Amino acid sequence: MTDSRSYHHGDLRRALLAAALEAVEEVGPVALSLRDLARRAGVSHAAPAHHFGDKAGLLTALATQGFDLLTQTLTEADGDLLEAGVAYVDFAVTRRAYFEVMFRPELHRADDAELIAAQGRAGAALRAGVATLPTGDAPADPGRDALAAWSIAHGFATLWLAGALPDRVGDNPREAARTVLRRLTT
Missing domain, CATH: 1.10.357.10 (Tetracycline Repressor, domain 2)
Incomplete structure (x- = not known):
């Protein structure tokens, strides 16, 4: 289930970076996961990897x-x-x-x-x-x-x-x- 902040259209990269900032604020950079990032942004779990390759x-x-x-x-x-x-x-x-x-x-x-x-x-x-x-x-x-x-x-x-x-x-x-x-x- 996604919330009202989920990604719908537009700049997916920007949406993923915004979700990543939120995640880092909550759990820190070490605990950040691409799967959690995708959930936060309301996109498929493959979307972050498509844009950034990996967590690094x-x-x-x-x-x-x-x-x-x-x-x-x-x-x-x-x-x-x-x-x-x-x-x-x-x-x-x-x-x-x-x-x-x-x-x-x-x-x-x-x-x-x-x-x-x-x-x-x-x-x-x-x-x-x-x-x-x-x-x-x-x-x-x-x-x-x-x-x-x-x-x-x-x-x-x-x-x-x-x-x-x-x-x-x-x-x-x-x-x-x-x-x-x-x-x-x-």
């Missing part, structure tokens, strides 16, 4: 879509590293299903050309604000600085999602991230 193909498509959405989010920070970091954390919290797939290369095809391109675009968007970082006495190293900024934002987001931060950080991830990430820019 589906998760690769989700990761690619996630990196493109992350690029858009980071670009809206307009080169401000602090705001890009806050936007990164906000993305992780509000689009958790994507975030849980994007950084799990064992679940998707890390060598997929479209995924690699999407990762590159997201990396470039994050690096856009690195030029504004104070370097102090150290020579500027955009690659190193981008890795440091990403590591801090990603680490904070991961700790937030895991519920592993101390109670004193508050309950607003954007404001808590802004307080922590401000240390990068001062």
Whole structure:
């Protein structure tokens, strides 16, 4: 039996990806199955395999879509590293299903050309604000600085999602991230 959200016509790929996001939110990316995905989308059990090949193909498509959405989010920070970091954390919290797939290369095809391109675009968007970082006495190293900024934002987001931060950080991830990430820019 299918529900009112089942697929009837139009863009089956999009419907399958939407159902996959819902499933990842509910059961996580490891427990996702193509059979359950087909049931959620109201299509035959062969439909997901026809579009994505297998579970890794589906998760690769989700990761690619996630990196493109992350690029858009980071670009809206307009080169401000602090705001890009806050936007990164906000993305992780509000689009958790994507975030849980994007950084799990064992679940998707890390060598997929479209995924690699999407990762590159997201990396470039994050690096856009690195030029504004104070370097102090150290020579500027955009690659190193981008890795440091990403590591801090990603680490904070991961700790937030895991519920592993101390109670004193508050309950607003954007404001808590802004307080922590401000240390990068001062």
